[in-house]
Structures are given as C-alpha cells and as structure tokens.
Amino acid sequence: MNSFKLTLMNFRRNIRTYGMYLMAMIFSVATYYNFVSMRYNPQFSEVKDVSNYVYGSSLTTSIVMIWFLIFFIMYSSDFFIKQRKREIGIYAFMGIDNYKIAFIFALEGLLLGIMSLIIGLLLGTLFSKLFLMLLAKAALLNMRIDFFISKEAIVETIIVYLIILFIAFLKGYLSIIRTNLIDLMNTLKKAEELPKVNYLKGLASLIIIGLAYYIAVNYHILGFGRAFMWTVILVIIGTYWLFGSFLSMIIRYLISRKRFLYRGTNIISFSNIAFRIKDNYRTFAAVAVLITTCITSFGTVSSLKYFVAENHKIEVPYTVTYISDRQEEIERVDEIIENSNHKVELRETANFLFVPESEVVVVNLSSFKRILTDLNVKDREKLISKMGQLREEVVYVERPGILMNMLEKKDIKVGDKTYKIKAGVKVPLFGSGVPFPCLVVSDEEYEGLRLKHEEKQFNGIILDRPEDTEDLTYKLAQELPGEAILYTYFIAGATMYDLVGIVYFLGAFLFLVFIFATGSIIYFKILSESFRDKAKYEILKKIGTTDFEIKEAVSKQVGMFFLMPLIVGIVHSIVAISVLSDLLEYSLIIPTMLSIAVFIVVYGLFYIFTRRKYVNIIENQA
C-alpha cells in the first residue's frame, strides 16, 4: 500500500472528526471568493459612484481574511497533528520512517484543504448572485444582478488558499519529522500536574489591561494612532497573562473554598478546569482576542450604519425641500410632482427667519412642535415638555449634517438681542436644505424678531419611493431659481450612505466568518479535552455518578470554557466601542448591545453543539 492510499484511507475514516473544520473552511472559501469577485464584477464597475468603494472594500476585506485564514489554518492543522500523535507513534513502531509518516499526515491536511477549496468555490459561485444582490440592496443600488463567474476571482482564491495550505503542509511535515518516537507514545499518557501560579503575572495582567483601557479612553494624550497601537499590544499581552495567571489564581481560590467546591458537580468541573488551564490558556486568550475583534468590528460597522442612518433622518427628513413663498413657483413644483409617478405622503410649510450675521435661522415654538409631530420624531413629547415655556430663552437645534456636538456657547445673539440657550438638541427639522443651526423661540418673541429680520417660507414634501428621484430632481432644478435652494433625496444620497451600506454588509459577513472560526477553534480544543476526560468520567460513573450529574458537570466545564473568553472579549469591546462613541460624540449603546446580542446567540449555538458532542464522546464506551 503506498502512502497516498494510506492517506486516503485515513481521510475517509476521519471525515466526521473534520466536519466542523470542513464547514468553516468551505464557508471561508466561498466568502473569500465573493469578496474578490466583487472587484471583477462588470456590473459593479459600471456604476461609477460605487465602483471605487466596492474596489476598496473588496481589497480590505480580502486582506483581513487572508490574515485570519493564516491563523485559522495553521492553528487547526497544528491541532489535528497533535491530536493524532499516538497514531503517528504506532506507524513509527511499525517501522515506517518519519519522512513517510510526515508525508502521510501532512498530506491529509492538504487534501482536506483542497477538498474544502473545491466545494467552497462551487458554493461560492453558486451563491455569488445572492451575495451581490444582498450587497446591492445594502448599498441601495437599484440594479439587476446577473449571474456571473469571475475567472480572475477563482484563480486568485485558488492561489491564495494553495499558498496558505502549502505552508501549513510544510509546517506539519517538518514538525512530524522532528518528533521522537518516545515523545509520541507518551503524549497522551503524560501525567498531568497542577500548574504553578504566578501571582505577580496575574496581578500585572490586571494592571496592563487597566493601562490599556486608560490609554484607549484618553486617546488624545498620545494621539489616536499611537494610542491605538499601544492599546492593541497591551490588551493582547494583558489578556494572555490574565488567562495564564490571574484565572489560575481565581480557580485555585475556588478550589480551596470547600464550601463552594463540595456542592454537587462543582468538584468535578472546577478540578478539571484548574488542571487544564496551563494547556488551555493560550486558546482562551486567542479566543478572547478574536471575540473582541469580532464584536468591535461588527459593533463599529453597525454603529456607523446606525449613526449614518440617524444622521440621514436629520439631514434628509423630506424627499424634496425648497425655499420660496412665491405662489407660482409652489404651484409649478406641485404640478411637476403630480405628473411624476410619486405619491405625496406629507406636505410641510413653515416660516422662518434668516439671520445671516449669526449664521442661524429662527423658528417659532408652535411651528417647531408641528414639524416634530408631522415628522413623527421619536420622544418628541418628552422633548417638548422639557422645553416648557420659552421666554428669554431659546432652544438650539444643531445644524443638519454636523457629526459632533460642538455646542459650547451659553447664549447667542440675534440682531441686537441676546438669548440664553436653554438646551441643544439634534432633531430633524428642515434637513440639509437649510444648512444652518436653528433657534426655537416663543411665538411672541418670534413676532418681535420678524420685524427686524427677513422671513422666508420653507416647503418640504415627502414622497413614496424616495430613492427613485433622479429624474424628478433634474426637472425641478430647471424650474426653480437658484435662491430656492432645491434639496432632494437624490442630491443627499449616493454619498456616505452607500459606502456605509457596503461596509456594513461586508463587515457583517466578516463577522459571520469570524464567529464560525472562533467557534470551531473552541470546538476543536474542547473535543481534544473530551478524549482525555473520558477515563475520568468512566471512573466517576463507576463510583456512582448519575448520567444527569455527568451532563451537569460537562455543561459547567464546557460552559466555563465558552464563558470566560466571552466575558473578557465583551468587556474589551465595550471599552473599544465606547471610545468610538466618544469620537463620534454619539451614544452607540443600541448598536453595541445589538452586536453583542447577535454574537451571543450564534456563540450560544456553538456551545450547545459542542456540549452535546462532548457528552456523546464521554458516554460512548470506547
């Protein structure tokens, strides 16, 4: 029997063990192909506005994925070889030389990779239309997507994967050649010893992470770039030490607390965890860092989307706005809209004063209330009641399109009169058609100001299908004079919002790939535990542990394995996103909570799956 046949035989036998890895790999290949093929899609290149974004984000996401794949593939192939050291030892006993054994086992990994590459490419091309349709939808592009197979993308995917797989193959090959027979036979038998605890490192890890947080939150001290770099480095070191030493300290403490330990199955789960920390802390830390990356990047893109969407509401509350009080112009606009195939959903008119010296516009309280009600603004009752009766005070509505709250003024001058600013708010009012901050004054005060300042009339119209207003915009622009300041959904769109749509979509996709891979890493690790724990659970069964108790102990043990990196990862990412929120001066609690919730759900599914598999392994008598 030649070695290739031997490999094939092994491969067939182990395919079930590889199931999870295969799925993660196939998914990653399919995703990678789609990321790349985006760049070569002729339909997307035709659309001038977005082709640059598509090109840029395709490039970025594929580079991120390459880095990630290197990590993932190396980790898994290393895992597989470690897993089968004993098997390798048996071959060695039978007198097969190391080179041949190394070839057999490394080839198996390569074969696995090539198989997932082929299946992944097939699925990737199959689903590429769906992927691009979703992308177009996310970017609000109105286009029909044709089925398209990109030769360049296929070639690029194959080359990238083959290179990574080949490196993994070489690495596995070399690592097997270098092992001694005696080590191979003893790997599984080696008696486990209780790891020593390094208290200094444990405490240092907390200090390092604290320092990293401090640097991140006070990023202005070092400058953003430097702060970012130091934070990442410190967080990674701190996380490794945290799991390596601090966690040992905690678990050791729990074990010495007999009141806690001698309560049902705690004694089984926590004794196991304590012994395994030394082997596992690198995985814990790697998973915690991956989770942080995952939640932070997804949190960032969804925050960005949320932020832009919120801003969009403020910038473009109407489909069409213009400023005019001339009856013939207003009638002309209405006529054009009537002749278009749009339905009018809301028509808003309001008078306001323009004060060029202060670069503000002024509106009276009752118009303000009416507009908020018409636009159905969230929490308007609360806002209005908070404003109360305005006397010598005004409410300052931020200029639409402003990214950050810069309000530092306590009072503001309008003409020769100075008003106290009661509150600054960010709500939709006129949209970017009136690109000035707006002061809300009481109706009586407005009457007084009206005598001294120029009054204008604002007209805003909301139509159905706002994204389809290109032709309408051109027609209206021909009719209206320049001073009417025409502003439409079409003029506002096709800029920031499209880009964010693409970034969000790709970010969400990367997020999925990351979760998948993170899940499989823990899954592998726990599975290898289960093989070693089998004997232990058999002893427990003999001395009268019920199946239910065994399941409970497993749930706790596996649960802690999932939970510990999750908690650390979530804390890290909350800090990261709070810095982002600080930068944008916008509360990102909702998108952050959302991304954490999504992550926990998917991650929880992995937990359930892993736990079940673990129970199966230890319950099947070998």
Next chain:
Amino acid sequence: MEIVLETRNLRKEYGTRGMVFAAIDGVDVKVYKGEFLGIMGPSGAGKTTLLNILSTIDRPTSGKVYYGDKDISTMKNRELSIFRRNNIGFLFQDFNLLDNMSVEDNIALPLALSNVNIKEIKERVERLSSFFGLKDQLKKYPYQLSGGQKQRVAAARAIITSPTIVFADEPTGALDSKSSQELLQCLVKMNEELNTTIIMVTHDAFAASYCKRILYLKDGRIHARLDKDSTRKEFFKRIIDFVGSMGGGVSELL
C-alpha cells in the same frame, strides 16, 4: 447473622444466539454483615464479571441480586447510580483516583456529589485520613503519592459514605509486596474496627489469606468454599495447597 447481599441463580451470558458463552453460570452467594469474603479463581473464571454484577456496574442476564430485601435488577439507571454511591464502595487495581483532585477532594467526592453538609464532609475526611494514615497527604495530588498511598486514598473514598459493602478488585495487583501487606492490613482493620463488609477478588493466595472466607470460582460456577478457622499463615498454606491441587487437575476430589 444479617444477610446484606444475596444472589439467586445468577447467570451472565455473552455472545449472540448460537455462540453463547456463560461467564457466570448459576451462582448463589450469601454475604453476611461484617464479612471479609475473597473470590478466587483462574483467569477467565468470571471473577470480575461476578464482582461487576454484585456491585451493580453490570446487569445479569438472568437471576436476582438482593441487597437486604431490595431487588436491584428492577432499579432504573439513575436510581442505581445513586444506590451505588450511597451503598457501595470500590477499590480497583489501578486505583481509579481522579488525577486532577487533591487527596482531600478525592476522598470527599462521593459526599460532595450528594450535597452533604460541608461540616460533616470535613469531619469524615478528617477521621478517615487519620484512620488510613493519610493526614500529611491531604493537600497532595495523586501524582505525588506512592502506589500504596494511592490505594489507601481509594479505600478512604470507598468507605466515606459508610457503604453496606466494599468491593475490591485485585486491590494489590499494582502494589509491591510491602505496600500490599500494608493495604491488606488496612482492609482487615476496616473490617474489624469499622465492621465494614468487604468482598475482594484476587488471584493472589497471599492476599486471599487475609479473608475470612473464600469462594473459588471456575468456569462461571462456585467450585469450592474455604473458611478460615485458624491463623492466617495456616490459611495461606491451605489456599496454596488448594490452588495447587486445582492446577493439578484433581479438583473433583476435593
């Protein structure tokens, strides 16, 4: 005397139809309270199978096992596990201690699983560790102990629940002669001072000579019974003679 364990016409068969092999072939045993019973026999006689059935780890093909007046063949799995935990102690040849627990935790394990009051657990661990001379080893882990110490830890774990019976499956199999002797003396001490009922499987005549009564098993049947009526040394001689005669193939004469 009070009977703690009794079997009626016990059978255990392996294999499929047509190729049936009876590892246990109609065994009736009565075990009295405070006994130290040895089960001997050549390899393949069904010693371990019998022990597994008696200790509720395995189920018989037919026949009954009674603990007092409780029929354990009618018990469900979960019920059986808890019954085993509370009523039966084990000593195995390879100790079966959990490597990742300290001596103290290993001994406390059965009580901890039953959620016994912490004070009570600590008291019993304390008492048993001095009984078995393990006081200085409590904080150590199994990999730091000698074989004899490990087996004594296992013995402490076996009797911490004050079980009805302790089963010992070749407990001296992995020990050197000095540790074996120490352990056997421990078992005798358990039997005499704590009035623990012990059933020990062994093929070693020396170990068997510590028992009060011996059942000799061959081909799944009880072939002979030996009772200790004099000193251990004489009993040992009788066992040697007996086993020798078995090897000589003149068993039918006895």
